[in-house]
Amino acid sequence: LDVSMDTWNFFHTCLVSLWLHRFYIYSAVAFGISIWIVILFTTTKPRKKVTEHVRIQRQLVNGYATPQVKEVYVAGVKIFYGSQTGTAKRFAKGLAEIVISLNLPVEVISMGDYDPDDCLSEETTSRNICVFLVATYTDGQPTESAAWFCKWLEEAANDFRFGKSYLKGLRYAVFGLGNSVYVDHYNTVGRNIDRWLWMLGASRIMTRAEGDCNVAQSKHGSIEADFEAWKEKFLSRLQALCRGEKKPCSGKCKKGKCKSAGKQSKESSDHELGASEYDNTEAEELFETSSEEEADAEETGSTNSVVDVEDLGNIVGHMKKAKKKGIKIRTREAQFSNTSLVTFGWSRHIFTFDSFVSFESYKLIGSHSGVKLCRWTKSMLRGRGGCYKHTFYGIESHRCMEATPSLACANKCVFCWRHHTNPVGTEWRWKMDQPEMILQKALENHQNMIKQFKGVSGVKADRFEEAMRAKHCALSLVGEPIMYPEINRFVKLLHQHSISSFLVTNAQFPDEIRNLEPVTQLYVSVDASTKESLKRIDRPLFKDFWQRFLDSLKALSEKQQRTVYRLTLVKAWNVDELKAYAELVSLGKPDFIEVKGVTYCGESSASNLTMANVPWHEEVVRFVQELADLIPDYEIACEHEHSNCLLVAHKKFKIGGEWCTWIDYDRFQELVQEHERSGGSKTFTAADYTARTPRWALFGSRERGFDPLDIRYQRKNKARDISGC
Numbered sequence: 023l024d025v026s027m028d029t030w031n032f033f034h035t036c037l038v039s040l041w042l043h044r045f046y047i048y049s050a051v052a053f054g055i056s057i058w059i060v061i062l063f064t065t066t067k068p069r070k071k072v073t074e075h076v077r078i079q080r081q082l083v084n085g086y087a088t089p090q091v092k093e094v095y096v097a098g099v100k101i102f103y104g105s106q107t108g109t110a111k112r113f114a115k116g117l118a119e120i121v122i123s124l125n126l127p128v129e130v131i132s133m134g135d136y137d138p139d140d141c142l143s144e145e146t147t148s149r150n151i152c153v154f155l156v157a158t159y160t161d162g163q164p165t166e167s168a169a170w171f172c173k174w175l176e177e178a179a180n181d182f183r184f185g186k187s188y189l190k191g192l193r194y195a196v197f198g199l200g201n202s203v204y205v206d207h208y209n210t211v212g213r214n215i216d217r218w219l220w221m222l223g224a225s226r227i228m229t230r231a232e233g234d235c236n237v238a239q240s241k242h243g244s245i246e247a248d249f250e251a252w253k254e255k256f257l258s259r260l261q262a263l264c265r266g267e268k269k270p271c272s273g274k275c276k277k278g279k280c281k282s283a284g285k286q287s288k289e290s291s292d293h294e295l296g297a298s299e300y301d302n303t304e305a306e307e308l309f310e311t312s313s314e315e316e317a318d319a320e321e322t323g324s325t326n327s328v329v330d331v332e333d334l335g336n337i338v339g340h341m342k343k344a345k346k347k348g349i350k351i352r353t354r355e356a357q358f359s360n361t362s363l364v365t366f367g368w369s370r371h372i373f374t375f376d377s378f379v380s381f382e383s384y385k386l387i388g389s390h391s392g393v394k395l396c397r398w399t400k401s402m403l404r405g406r407g408g409c410y411k412h413t414f415y416g417i418e419s420h421r422c423m424e425a426t427p428s429l430a431c432a433n434k435c436v437f438c439w440r441h442h443t444n445p446v447g448t449e450w451r452w453k454m455d456q457p458e459m460i461l462q463k464a465l466e467n468h469q470n471m472i473k474q475f476k477g478v479s480g481v482k483a484d485r486f487e488e489a490m491r492a493k494h495c496a497l498s499l500v501g502e503p504i505m506y507p508e509i510n511r512f513v514k515l516l517h518q519h520s521i522s523s524f525l526v527t528n529a530q531f532p533d534e535i536r537n538l539e540p541v542t543q544l545y546v547s548v549d550a551s552t553k554e555s556l557k558r559i560d561r562p563l564f565k566d567f568w569q570r571f572l573d574s575l576k577a578l579s580e581k582q583q584r585t586v587y588r589l590t591l592v593k594a595w596n597v598d599e600l601k602a603y604a605e606l607v608s609l610g611k612p613d614f615i616e617v618k619g620v621t622y623c624g625e626s627s628a629s630n631l632t633m634a635n636v637p638w639h640e641e642v643v644r645f646v647q648e649l650a651d652l653i654p655d656y657e658i659a660c661e662h663e664h665s666n667c668l669l670v671a672h673k674k675f676k677i678g679g680e681w682c683t684w685i686d687y688d689r690f691q692e693l694v695q696e697h698e699r700s701g702g703s704k705t706f707t708a709a710d711y712t713a714r715t716p717r718w719a720l721f722g723s724r725e726r727g728f729d730p731l732d733i734r735y736q737r738k739n740k741a742r743d744i745s746g747c
Contacts, residue, residue, distance in 0.1 A: 095266045097149035098127035102136065104156040104168025104211070110199055113155050113249050120257060124264070134167030137479045138174045140735075146191035151227060151260060154215055157199040162207030170478045172211065179218035181397070190223035195259075197252055199245060201235040208232075228259045385467035388455035392500070393425040393464045395471040403472075403489060404480040406735045410662035411496070411524070413719045413727040414616070414669045415543070416684035420485045421493040423468045423521070427460055427506040432530045434561040448563050450505055457512035461519070468492055492519075493687070498526035498545070505531065510539045517694050522687050526588065530564055532573035536580065540697060540706075542690055543584040546574060546610065549592075551602030559592060575610035584685075584708040587612040591619050591637050591645060600645075604652035613675065613708050614683065615656065617646050619666035639666050646670060659683050660719050662727035664734075669721075675712060681720060684713035 040047065099121045103114040111132070118128040133156075145152055159165045164172040178184045196219075198212020209232045216230045233248035234240040242248050384392045398409035398419045408419035430447050472489045475481050495516050497503040504527045506512065516523050522542040527535065529546045538544070550556035553568040564570055578585050587610065589603070607615065619637040637645075643661075646668045650658055659671035659681045675682050690711040696704050718725040728734050 093266070094149060096126060096151055096260065096264045098129065099151045099153060099260070100129045100131060100145070101153045101155065102131050102133055102171075103154075104133045104165045104171070106157055106159050106165040106167075109245070110155045110157050110165075113197070113199075114153075117153065117155075117253055117256075120253070121260070124257070124261065126260075126264070132167055133171040135479075136171060138171055138178075140480075142192070143188065146189055150193075151263065152192060152194040153256070154194060154196045154212070155199070156196070156211045156215055158201075158204075158207060158209055158211040162204075162210035164211045168211070169474065172215065173474055175215065175218045175222075179221040184222060186221065187223040189219060190225075192219070192224040193227050193263075194219055194224050195227050195256060196230040197249065197256075198230065198232045199235070200232060202239045203236050208234075227263060228256065231255075385471065387460055387463040387467070389453045390429055390455065390506075391425070391427045391460045391464070392429055393423060393467050395468070396422065396424045396496070398422075399424075399472075399489070400475070401735075402732070403475055403482065403485050404478075405482050405485070405732050406480075407664065407728055407732045410616075410618075410665040410667045410669075410727070411494075412729065413662040414614075414660045414683055416687075416713060416715075417494045417522070417524075418488070420489045421491065422496055423464065423492040423494070424496045424498070425464045425468075426497060426501050426503050427457070427509065427512055428503055429501040430505060431501045431528065432505070432563050433502075433528050434563075450507055454507060457508045457515055460512065461515045465492060465519075492521055494522045494524065496524045496526075498524065502528055502531070504534045504538065509534070510537070513539055513541055514698065517691065517698075520691050522685070522690060527574070528560065528562075529571045529574035530562055530567060532570060532577045535574055535577040538581075540583045540694055542685065542687075543586060544578065544581060545586045545588050545616075546578050546612075547590070548575075548587045548603070548606060548610075549590050551599040551606050555599065572609065575606060579609070579611040582705055582707045584614070585610070585612045587615045589615060589617045591617065591642055600648055600652060603649060607653050607656070613672050614659075615649075615670040617642060617649070617668050617670065637666075639663055642666055642668060658721045660715065660727060661721045661723075664726075664728060674709065677712075681715040682712040683715045683719075686711045686713040 099118075101114045101118055101121075103110040105111040105114075114130050118130050121128045156168055157165050163169070178188065196212050196216045198209035200207075200209035200212070202208050212230060212232060216226070220226070231248070231252040233245040233252070235245045237244050240248055242251050384394050386392050396409070396419070398407075398412075399422055402408045402412070402418070402420040408417070409422075411417045411422070412419045428450075430450075430452070432448055469490055469492075472486070475486060475489075503509060503525055509525075513523050513525070524543050524545065525538075525541045526545040526547065529548065535544075535546075547560075550559045556562070556568065556571060560567075562570075587607065619639065619642045646658055650656055650670055653670075656670050656672055657676065658668060659675070660669040660683060661667075669683065671681065671683050693706040693710055697706060717723060718730055719727055
């Protein structure tokens with residue numbers, strides 16, 4: 023018992039002591055926990071790194087490394103070459119051998135065997151590095167094998183439907199091969215490819231380089247040495263990318279210019295000596311204005327701003343001043359020659375032909391005309407379907423020439439796909455070219471553009487041969503064709519060449535519509551149905567624009583040949599005016615009504631239109647159905663889903679229960695020739711040259727207006743809708 027009491031007294035004393043000193047005990051425990059946490063953080067993390075490093079090493083030794091363990095920054099390298107004598111090809115193979123030693127997949131590709139339209143957009147997500155080794159051939163042109171690639175890239179860079187982000191994600195480097203003896207064309211192709219890729223949103227991984235075949239001026243004594251020096255820098259940059267470094271190049275990239283730090287001062291002198299690009303950083307033909315040009319641009323106004331004909335004279339002084347200084351004026355919208363600047367106004371030319379080397383992908387003719395190859399022409403050449411006119415009216419898109427005898431216009435429409443870079447005016451005030459010359463040059467230029475598709479992958483041989491002989495002419499390229507004083511002679515010349523005529527007018531010239539000789543099909547753009555909305559959308563120059571608009575529709579109703587209302591739907595602008603549209607239909611009594619969703623043409627200071635204003639195809643269908651309910655003499659006949667377009671036709675074209683919206687073009691040519699031989703006394707009507715519409719073109723068909731003889735091509739990695747016409 024005494025032992026038990028002693029034990030109890032001992033424990034009691036200990037417990038009392040612990041309680042009395044509990045503060046010190048708590049402090050010791052807290053200190054111990056803190057020490058444990060510190061040790062945990064300082065020892066466990068390095069151990070994890072070591073373990074992870076060992077695991078990755080083991081996996082690499084076994085020949086595999088999963089993306090979950092280590093991110094792949096560079097999946098491989100694709101080397102594209104365009105060579106005439108074999109030098110670029112030899113460089114490509116040599117570069118490939120070195121890249122293989124870095125354990126990277128490599129593919130060497132001749133540009134002649136590659137279809138950029140099908141494949142280039144895939145590189146935006148492939149994580150490959152694309153290298154372009156391109157030679158400049160005669161007169162600054164690409165080599166034969168690279169011609170189609172360069173042609174496609176140029177047109178894509180200048181086509182609003184592709185946009186500035188089409189190749190966003192593609193990483194590239196360019197090495198150009200040239201000879202500085204040919205000063206005017208030195209390394210032109212390499213510079214152009216670099217510029218066009220950048221315009222489409224691709225990213226340089228390093229500054230473009232230029233090799234010089236002129237040993238006297240070559241930076242390293244020969245083009246081979248120039249390439250070796252660039253190759254060393256490229257491999258260093260490639261290895262850095264493989265490690266995950268994201269800095270695109272060593273210099274300042276802005277507005278398409280790529281300048282390495284600290285080397286701008288020697289740029290000019292190096293370029294005169296034909297120095298290579300890695301030291302002569304971007305001593306290139308700049309594709310934006312310099313600071314000096316920007317100052318002038320501020321005085322004259324942005325190149326994107328709307329320029330009235332009446333104001334054109336005001337900018338000539340600035341241009342002539344720039345010309346004396348030898349300044350290049352270049353923008354993404356239009357590229358003016360650096361040797362002969364555009365001379366608006368003074369000679370009363372809309373433009374001087376020699377002033378333009380290229381105006382996007384236009385071929386300019388004389389003083390006021392132009393021709394361009396439509397994307398649907400290219401599409402049908404390759405068996406990928408025709409435009410909505412093929413579906414609605416049976417034209418052969420690959421045989422259609424898109425042209426205009428007047429680039430000037432009397433409206434400044436918000437959806438203008440030229441962003442108002444063409445001049446505007448209310449009357450003809452320029453030197454006039456003869457229609458014979460315009461047509462001859464238009465056909466020659468059209469044929470030359472078609473010839474560039476010879477041998478291109480996918481082009482059908484029979485359609486290529488047919489395309490060399492134009493059968494249709496769409497006078498809807500840009501501007502107002504009916505303003506041309508000799509429009510009747512021009513149309514007659516088309517018919518004499520057995521070319522059908524599709525003429526579009528903006529409904530501001532009623533007298534000209536009345537005086538117009540028969541055309542295959544006459545269009546009037548009906549972009550709005552009220553005075554207020556027409557002013558807001560078309561922004562016409564005439565003060566009496568509404569009366570002119572109504573008079574034009576009345577003049578259209580007097581025509582005996584085929585007539586069309588062309589409605590362009592702009593969401594939140596003109597889609598809620600159904601009853602007013604129905605009243606306009608009763609005024610002009612058109613044979614057909616084309617209803618099309620507006621095509622977004624990219625950002626422009628001349629318009630605040632956005633993608634939010636582009637209606638979905640289902641919205642266009644719903645609008646057309648509601649409109650058809652208000653006009654009992656009309657029904658929905660055809661649909662071309664790809665162009666977001668539907669055709670409403672008068673019921674007189676529904677013969678025996680079948681739609682006859684197509685055109686018998688041979689019959690039309692017979693009728694119009696009889697009309698001309700009779701001096702205009704023998705007339706004919708739209709019903710005299712109709713043809714049955716195929717079932718696949720009808721509204722509600724399974725094909726949705728796509729010709730089953732062709733194969734529909736779905737563009738891969740399409741960032742946004744580029745449909746339209």
